[in-house]
Amino acid sequence: MSPVTVARQSLIGRRIPKLDAPEKASGQTRYIQDIDLPGQLHAKILRSSRLHARILSIDTAKAAALPGVHCVITAADVPEQRPIGVNKDQLPLKTDRVRSYRDEIAAVAAESPEIAEAALGLIEVTYEDLPPLVDPRLSKQPGAPILHDRAADNVAMTFTYQNGDVAEGEAESDFVVEDEFSLHYVTHCCMGVSGVIAEFEPSGNLTLYSNTQVPFLHKREFAELLGIDPGRIRIIQPPIGGGFGSKLDIYPFEPICIFLAKKTGRPVKLVFSREEEFLASPTRQPVILRLRSGARKDGTLTFRTVRTLHDNGAYTSWGATTPFVMMQTFSSLYRVPHCDYFTEAVYTNNPYAGSFRGYGNLQATFAVEQHxxxxAALVGMDPLDFRLKNAQEPGEVTPQGMHFKSCGFKDCLTIAARRSDYADKRRQYEAERRQPGTVKRGIGIASMLHVGGGAKIYPSDGCGTILKLDDFAHVTLITGASEIGQGSETVLAQLVCEELGVPLDAVTVVNNDTDITPWDVGVHASRTTFIAGNSAIGAARKAREKILLAAAKVTNLAAEQLDLRQGAIVRSEDGQLLMPLAKMLRSLHFSDKAELVITSHYYEPPSQHQDKEFKGDVSAAYAWATQVVELEVDTATGIVRLDKVTAAHDVGRVLNRLGIEGQIEGGIVMGQGYALTEDLLVEEGVCRNPNFRDYKLVTAPEIPEMDISFVETQDGEGPQGAKGVGEAPAICMAAAVANAIENATGVRITSLPFTPERVYRALRAIED
Amino acid sequence: MSLLREIRFTLNGVARQVSVPVTMTALAMLRDVLHLTGTKYGCGEGECGACTILVDGRSVNSCVMFAVDCDGRQVTTIEGIAADAQWQPLRESLVEHGGVQCGFCTPGMVVQASHVLSRDPHADRQAIKRGLEGNLCRCTGYKKIVDAVVAVADAGGKVAP
Incomplete structure (x- = not known):
């Protein structure tokens, strides 16, 4: 009888359905909204009804007397509260002054959400109005209201970056262009609204059911806020109904819920309404951006000068720090010898921005790619050729210190252009502009650079893994990485399968409990596949080595001659089945010193913290993409219809084709919303459209045809060669749409979004 | 406490009798009284479709329907669709085509897609997109959801009973 042979099977690059999809498709997944603890109370928050005012008095007596109300708190009841946020410039419950309409004044815990809501209506607040400040251009004017004593000039944050000498660059320029770009408010619109459940155990330990994207960082922050040991805080992350960066910072509702749980001694649940989600969760950073760029006659870029003004809003969250990413696009997407960048974020009484997929890069790319x-038009080059002439190449180290070890930028450009027939169509549509008819076609191109190998922003950019092998060859992967719908749990399982030769259903991923999972810096910066993936591979390789060494003893072959395939130990050269993996593991399990719990970490990726001048190789790898947009503009109505998006992404290597397509398609449509339909209207500090009727998300009939290509540059540091991709696909869209509208109509619009009204006005040169 | 009213209706094929406040929405009744949490709150004003249910075979946003209006009707939720073998190909298609990411919109999508296919088992791509227009998704960009439903429609909508 001939020996049984086992072929090597790889899951890498295949279309692997998300592990949690079956339970989600049958409605069984329990999100935070679906969790109720025994004895739980429900909380609601009273928010300011004034834009900017002194609080003269708060009377909670009637609310506290309402049957079913357990507790009403104001700042006076929680003297222990401490400032939160990036600048530590707000208290969860405001003391004597409100600075925006969303400001938290009081909170109620009651038997039901309805009773809590009713109690809010019984709280009496008297205010004395203060002069409002709603235009960031006026924040530094003499006599402007000062919003925070700590910032007498209303400046919340500044960033300066320089390389070369822009004056020299300008002197060398044959062509110089300058424009002001204006980027609006949009918000995440996670389908699952924000929520949290806080419960104190009799020991004083706190368990928090939270949607956070950064559980380990928040543990520390909550501990500081409460003045307790971080070790006494456990954060459990139920499945999250969308993240996109919105859950990277602590927002006041979380500490408020904790205070209520502490006061009442009961579990307290606080869940937003959709209106509250619009009003009281972060936005994308609005930006006023002035860009001056130059080029020589031969098409070489010479310099960029960038001045941006960020409306910081009333308090400081991550939005203020988006210049970290924006400056990378100005300095390093293309080769620019001279760059001068300055950003100021100034306080106003407006909503405040947080982190949002792309982190400033949509705004920066919108400006750079229009320029x-x-x-290109001034130089007289095709826009594609002009980009190719200035595009980065592998091996480049930019003046900002970014080192592009793998770089498929030029491939992205050429593939997206070829597959969309960009060059010919651009000429054709330009020629057709003057033909009769109100519907004009246009095609536009834009590219982007983004971190793809983590981002060394925090002291560590690491992630830990615990890998447990049981005596039936089942693998439990315990990872610090958070799953927010993006599919990290599936990719991490695939990477483990690749090393251990086990089927996907032999892997369970545990990723949602800080008492169990090892440390991770959080899900942000498109880092999870790269960082947590490398960490998981590290643990799996240790396990593999251990198994093969043990198998070598039993089989009298060298470990190097053995392989793990399809749940079996085989001889590498011919795949001959030697023994089932489960049998080997069982014998190991019951031997001395089996140690089948393996730990690994990926502290640190080979990246650098930036210096004070923001120079340094901040990511271990960088992602590149080009997207070409084809659209129609109805010049009679200003309506823009997106027909097709051709995308080429340097993703290092495709790990899960289904998952990566899903990220890119979702990002494209999110970018489409940013460009065309989404507009959080903030007028005099008031959000005018806090609902899905008036805040227009893209719907199924409006999506474009999508043609997606992958450039697989096999990054040397990436897990199986992969790089991060989560944010990339949203970044180019608005810029590509702007360029396509210009191709269709000859009119360039520098403010977003491209609503029918704005396009119509621009076409008639009556832009407001 | 507002006025209570007793109602009887068929929920996922089972006769039910519950007492609900007259001001309560069908969504709140399903989630908070009957503990069927598959139906989601997304907006509370009929704009996002996360709370889609079927009432006498019509798709309804349960957040803008009063619970008392379920009286005497046939109500189907995602839990009913999930237990119904005829919709197994639809659910599997969503999974296989990658139409699920965070999954919060998914129950509403599945219910709505079942409704679209019930009306027209051979619905084409355009009809399916129109049929899903009232269901918002922030993760997937819709393409894979539409692909999943189109694949089931191409296969004849649903398996024979």
Whole structure:
């Protein structure tokens, strides 16, 4: 009888359905909204009804007397509270002054959400109005209201970056363009609204059911806020109904819920309404951006000068720090010898921005890629050729210190252009502009650079893994990485299968409990596949080595001659089945010193903290993408219809084709919303459209045809060669749409979004 | 406490009798009284479709329907669709095509897609997109959801009973 042979099977690059999809498709997944603890109370928050005012008095007596109300708190009841946020410039419950309409004044815990809501209506607050400040251009004017004593000039944060000498660059320029770009408020619109459940155990330990994207960082922050040991805080992350960066910072509702749980001694649940989600969760950073760029006659870029003003809003969250990412696009997407960048974030009484997929890069790319088209036209080059001439190449180290070890930028450009027939169509549509008819076609191109190998922003950019092998060859992967719908749990399981030769259903992923999972810096910066993936591979390789060494003893072969395939130990050279993996593990399990719990970590990726001048190789790898947009503009109505998006992404290597397509398609449509339909209207500090009727998300009939190509540059540091991709697909869309509208109509619009009204006005040169 | 009213209706094929406040929405009744949490709150004003249920075979946003209006009707939720073998190909198609990411919109999508296919088992791509227009998804960009439903429609909508 001939020996049984086992072929090597790889899951890498295949279309692997998300592990949690079956339970989600049958409605069984329990999100935070679906969790109720015994004895739980429900909380609601009273928010300011004034934009900017002194609080003269708060009377909670009637609310506290309402049957079913357990506790009403104001700042006076929680003297222990401490400032939160990036600048530590707000208290969860405001003391004597409110600075925006969302400001938290009081909170109620009651038997039901309805009773809590009713109690809010019984709280009496008297205010004395203060002069409002709603235009960031006025924040530094003499006599402007000062919003925080700590910032007498209303400046919340500044960033300066320079390389070369822009004056020299300008002197060398044959063409110079300058424009002001204006980027609006949009918000995450996670389908699952924000929520939290806080419960104190009799020991004083706190368990928090939270949607956070950064559980380990928040443990520390909550501990500081409560003045307790971080070791006494456990954060459990139920499945999250969408993240996109919205859950990277602590927002006041979380500490408020904790205070209520502490006061009442009961579990307290606080869940937003959709209106509250619009009003009291972060936005994307709005930006006023002035860009001046130059080029020589031969098409070489010479310099960029960037001045941006960020409306910081009333308090400081991550939005203020988006310049970290924006400056990378100005300095390093293309080769620019001279760059001068300055950003100021100034306080106003407006909503405040947080982190949002792309983190400033949508705004920066919107400006840079429009200038690339304008300069190409002045130089007299095709916009594609102009980009190719200035595009980064593998091996480049930019003046900002970014080192592009793998770089498929030029491939992205050429593939997206070829597959969309960009060059010919651009000429054709430009020629057709003057033909009769109100519907004009246009095609536009834009590219992006983004971190793809983590981002060394925090002291560590690491992630830990615990890998447990049982005596039936089942693998439990315990990872610090958070799953927010993006599919990290599936990719991490695939990577483990690749090393251990086990089927996907032999892997369970545990990723949602800080008492169990090892440390991780959080799900942000498109880092999870790269960082947590490398960490998981590290643990799996240790396990593999241990198994093969043990198998070598039993089989009298060298470990190097053995392989793990399809749940079996085989001889590498011919795949001959030697023994089932489960049998080997069982014998190991019951031997001395089996140690089948393996730990690994990926502290640190080979990246650098930036210096004070923001120079340094901040990521271990960088992602590149080009997207070409084809659209129609109805010049009679201003309506823009997106027909097709051709995308080429340097993703290092495709790990899960289904998952990565899903990230890119979802990002494209999110970018489409940013460009065309989404607009959080903030007028005099008031959000005018806090609902899905008036805040227009893209719907199924409006999506474009999507043609997606992958450039697989096999990054040397990436897990199986992969790089991060989560944020990339949203970044280019608005810029590509702007360039396509210009191609269709000859009119360049520098403010978002491209609503029918704005396009119509621009076409008639009556832009407001 | 507002006025209570007793109602009887068929929920996922089972006769039910519950007492609900007259001001309560069908969504709140399903989630908070009957503990069927598959139906989601997304907006509370009929704009996002996360709370889609079927009432006498019509798709309804349960957040803008009063619970008392379920009286005497046939109500189907995602839990009913999930237990119904005829919709297994639809659920599997969503999974296989990658139409699920965070999954919060998914129950509403599945219920709505079942409704679209019930009306027209051979619905084409355009009809399916129109049929899902009232269901918002922030993760997937819709393409894979539409692909999943189109694949089931191409296969004849649903398996024979």
């Amino acid at each position: 690339m088209d304008k300069l």
